[in-house]
Amino acid sequence: RxxxxxxxxxxxxxxxxxxxxxxxxxxxxxxxxxWYRQDCRKEPKLLMSVYSSGNxxxxxxxxxxxxxQYISLLIRDSKLSDSATYLCVVILSGSARQLxxxxxxxxxxxx
Amino acid sequence: xxxxxxxxxxxxxxxxxxxxxxxxxxxGHDYLFWYRQTMMRGLELLIYFNNNVPIDDSGMPEDRFSAxxxxxxxxxLKIQPSEPRDSAVxxxxxxxxxxxxxQYFGPGTRLTVT
Numbered sequence: 001r002x003x004x005x006x007x008x009x010x011x012x013x014x015x016x017x018x019x020x021x022x023x024x025x026x027x028x029x030x031x032x033x034x035w036y037r038q039d040c041r042k043e044p045k046l047l048m049s050v051y052s053s054g055n056x057x058x059x060x061x062x063x064x065x066x067x068x069q070y071i072s073l074l075i076r077d078s079k080l081s082d083s084a085t086y087l088c089v090v091i092l093s094g095s096a097r098q099l100x101x102x103x104x105x106x107x108x109x110x111x
Numbered sequence: 112x113x114x115x116x117x118x119x120x121x122x123x124x125x126x127x128x129x130x131x132x133x134x135x136x137x138x139g140h141d142y143l144f145w146y147r148q149t150m151m152r153g154l155e156l157l158i159y160f161n162n163n164v165p166i167d168d169s170g171m172p173e174d175r176f177s178a179x180x181x182x183x184x185x186x187x188l189k190i191q192p193s194e195p196r197d198s199a200v201x202x203x204x205x206x207x208x209x210x211x212x213x214q215y216f217g218p219g220t221r222l223t224v225t
Binding site: 032034042043044045046049087091097098099100101102103104 | 142144153154156159167202206212213214216217218219
């Protein structure tokens with residue numbers, strides 16, 4: 001079983017739609033969680049950290065469910081520029097600063 | 112501020128040749144990471160350094176791969192001899208010692224081994 005699992009998609013949604021991605025992690029002692037965004041043929045960039053109480057940044061909302069070991073990302077009012085691959089990232093307990101990446105979920109926002 | 116700098120951006124080489132990838136982390140960052148990304152395996156951590164010292168190289172696939180960080184502003188990843196299955200995008204990333212866990216990635220080196 002992979003340490004971090006994501007639905008690879010692709011998700012094709014119309015502009016303005018709301019879309020949600022989920023990610024599960026296998027290590028219950030995982031300590032830190034993030035969503036990164038990667039555009040085609042570009043490097044990954046931090047989108048947002050995920051806090052236990054949930055957090056919001058504009059149109060983006062991230063939530064963590066430790067009991068079920070999953071994190072989610074909700075994008076509201078999606079824009080064409082949101083088209084990218086979204087990577088779920090976990091720092092496993094005891095792994096210091098090592099990020100463990102999911103395989104990514106591909107999103108295409110259609111006009 | 113300059114971000115993480117990697118060179119070359121693209122490398123095409125023949126099987127058996129030596130390949131050297133270079134990375135300059137963000138000034139003041141104490142951690143440096145080397146990743147490899149392929150369609151099949153996604154993003155994999157190869158090795159990381161803290162204050163120029165290798166901390167964990169368990170992700171380095173084989174002895175053909177080696178990495179060095181002679182000073183705080185430069186690191187290399189070397190593959191000798193290269194094989195077609197080494198074809199991938201290699202990213203370097205850096206982060207600060209006392210700061211958050213955010214890692215800043217360089218633009219990557221796209222390596223093709225024929």
